Amino acid sequence: MKNFNILTLGCKVNQYESQAMREALLKSGYLASDDREHADVTIINTCTVTSVSDAKNRKLINRVRRENPDGVIVLTGCMPQAFPEEMAEFTMCDIILGNKERARLIPALEEYFSNKEQLVEIPAYENRGEVFEPLTVSGFDEHTRAFIKIEDGCNRFCSYCIIPYARGRVRSKPLDELENEVRRLAESGYREVVLVGINLSAYGQDEGVSLADAVEAACAVDGIDRVRLGSLEPERMDEETVSRLAAQPKLCPQFHLSLQSGCDNTLRAMNRHYTAAEYAEIVERLRRSFDNSAITTDIMVGFAGESEADFEESLEFARRIGFAKVHVFPYSRRRGTAADKATGHIPAAERERRARIMGEAVEQKRVEFLRTQVGLTEKVLFERLRRGYLEGYTENYTPVRVYSDNVALCNQIRPVRLVSAEQDYCVGELA
Ligand code: SF4
DSSP states (O other): OOEEEEEEOSOHHHHHHHHHHHHHHHHTTOEEOOOTTTOSEEEEEEOOSSHHHHHHHHHHHHHHHHHOTTSEEEEEEHHHHHOGGGGGGOTTOSEEEOGGGGGGHHHHHHHHHHHOOOEEEOOOOOSSOOOOOOOOOSOOSSSSEEEEEEEEOOSOOOTTOOHHHHHOSOEEOOHHHHHHHHHHHHHTTOOEEEEEESSGGGTTTTTTOOHHHHHHHHHTSTTOOEEEEOOBOSSSOOHHHHHHHHTOTTBOSEEEBOOBOSOHHHHHHTTOOOOHHHHHHHHHHHHHHSTTOEEEEEEEESOTTOOHHHHHHHHHHHHHHTOSEEEEEEOOOOTTSTGGGOSOOOOHHHHHHHHHHHHHHHHHHHHHHHHHHTTOEEEEEEEEEETTEEEEEOTTOOEEEEOOOOGGGTTOEEEEEEEEEOSSOEEEEEO
16 A cells, blocks of 8 residues: 655645645545655645745755655646646656646556656646636645635736746636535534635636625535635625625635735736725725725735835835735746846845835734724634644634633634734633
């Protein structure tokens, strides 16, 4: 019997796909192992969102080969799919599968074990007619919150992003399959599901349905108490969608609404298809429709051509919105993208300086947001017991610590009175 180990880089979608591969391997008689040096098969599920991700992929591949010279390495994920022409140099990998071919993992392994010849399968995405990859999961190592990938691909082509090349065009998990998967997770004891995708807001555009339909289907499953949305693009969040979402009491009022820049010049150069004012309108709509909502986001600074004034405008916008949490990152050039060929690239030190300034501003807002939660009694889903405290999240994703060692509360939802705010969490008492 052969054993395997999966190493995952990147986003929640990749984590979901790794879990689906893990379940397929277990079903086929492979044994899961944490012993990296002796695993018969190591699967490396790569991310390629930045050049730093590629460097991490390469480092990991070299380390696995060095530590486990006789094991089979399967390389998959976004890197081989986005850069198939470069895979010839990856002779240390035995099997290379593009994103489309992951469901072929088991037959590919069998083929490799029978002839020991390197196998590379990276078919290109068609521009239309792609079907949603037939992967499903029934559980995760963590037993409270489960991720479900309901959408893959992106049609937007933001100028800095390689993802449409790695993931193809939008395609969606059919509603009945989504519902069955949520039901299976509820039966396995999960209380919360997070719907994730590459461009989640575009869910269903290929199937004639919408994100609101997906949320309604997930919320209708008995046994699931909370449904959360992964990262959203500010598209299709119109009045009708938001009011349908707001009618679902199980939907958590936390929205990670990708901003990238609060300056229209930069948004245009990024090919983002919305203005800062339109973004602010969506935030307003969400805040009006959901009680005690939290809006979180990603902001990129130092994009090619971003002037000091553009940066200041983005900074001011971020302050004005008052996000509950922001992931700030400096732009990094990505070969294969339109922005890589643009003029006006900003020196690294300046990009870092802007990231530092933006980071400080949004941290300040984070603390202000946490302070607004003090005095409220919120439902907390406890996830784990750490040294001396229980840790969980409110519906709007405020992290909460309750000083208690009652492990029986893990995976339970309890009302908690929030009594103080620290830098990155609130302290609470069981109500
Ligand atoms: S919306 Fe833009 S940033 Fe997001 S995956 Fe699509 S192209 Fe990339």
